[in-house]
Amino acid sequence: MSTGLLAALLAALLTGSATVLQALGARRAAVGHRPGEAAALAGTLRQWPFAIGVGMDMAGFGAELYALERLPLYVVEAALASALAVTAVGASRVLHIRLRRTEWAGVAAVSAGLCLLAVTAGRDGEGHGSEGLRLGTLIVAVLLLVAGWAAGRFGGRRAAPLLGLVAGLQFGVVGVAVRVLPALSPAELWAEPSAYAVAVAGLGGFAALTWAMQCGSVTAATAAMVLGETLGPAVVGVAVLGDHTRHGAVPLAVLGFAAAIAGALALARFGDAEQPAVSPTAGTGA
Incomplete structure (x- = not known):
């Protein structure tokens, strides 16, 4: 149980961080080019942050496979959704995208939800x-x-x-x-x-x-x-x-699952970490 949960959280950390690195590589390659230009797309593949991000995605998938063999599906999928929280925090530091109050609340909700799922999850x-x-x-x-x-x-x-x-x-x-x-x-x-x-x-x-x-x-x-x-x-x-929860823990598990998903939905704009950066209001917290 513990190794499976660690693997699920590692998968979220790797894939969430990979999104930030890939966005950073895309930004660097786009300097001096129009969005979507072939030269910019080709340049992205040569950027080391993008390459590292792809490698982290692959490693994250391996960790996900390990977790899926050892945890209930609802725990693994909620943990994977928490990758958006990792991306949001990373984007605020690396890409200088300001998180709104609702988005910080989303990060907190994801964290609290995963804690509840970790405590209540039974065997797969x-x-x-x-x-x-x-x-x-x-x-x-x-x-x-x-x-x-x-x-x-x-x-x-x-x-x-x-x-x-x-x-x-x-x-x-x-x-x-x-x-x-x-x-x-x-x-x-x-x-x-x-x-x-x-x-x-x-x-x-x-x-x-x-x-x-x-x-x-x-x-x-x-x-x-x-x-x-x-x-x-x-x-x-x-x-x-x-799949099931620990005995008598169904209400807490449902609450944890709902909190994690609600938090991920609040962070949905970070599904493409590059998107907020090109918005005219990016960085204003509006």
Whole structure:
């Protein structure tokens, strides 16, 4: 339990810090170039903060995999949402983005919520789910690819939050699919549908989130992503996989989960740490 929780918190710390470093690299590469210019994008890849950020993202994913094997899904997903708190604090220091009072309250809510979840979390459910559930993760991942395309094509003004929700649901599928993997040996993974679900949902979620950032509000997209990524796996973990809290701790666990998610939603604009920096009101605390 303790090593799994440490791994989940490490994943949040790594991915939250990676966002700040990647934004710093993007800022440096953008000097003297128009936003989105090919030279600026190519220059970003040569910036050492961006490269370190990518490495930290990969390490964070490894820590997430470790946590998913040892903790209830609702704890891991809430911990991953807390990466926004890490990004917010890092952005205030490194990128000089001023946090509003509500955002400092969000950081406090995330911290308090995670403390409650750490105290109340029980063991993760036994077993890896049925063969139908493992196949279902792949089917859902493919269906979400179609939903993402439809949201981007026909969503209009609501495309950003819709794509953000699709991205969150895809990332949630990754969590469920990893949790139900029956084995990690290469000889067995090639025939395991949940292994393919990890790849399809991971790439699909990244593509949907990138599309959302390009076509609308970062805050709306990130808020929808947080909801999709946390609520879906939590329900599956409790209702299907048998995740549970310590005896008699359900109310406190629900309170902790709600506080962590509410805090993450308050920090949603940091889903893209670079976004506040280019706003005309950035740094004013408005």
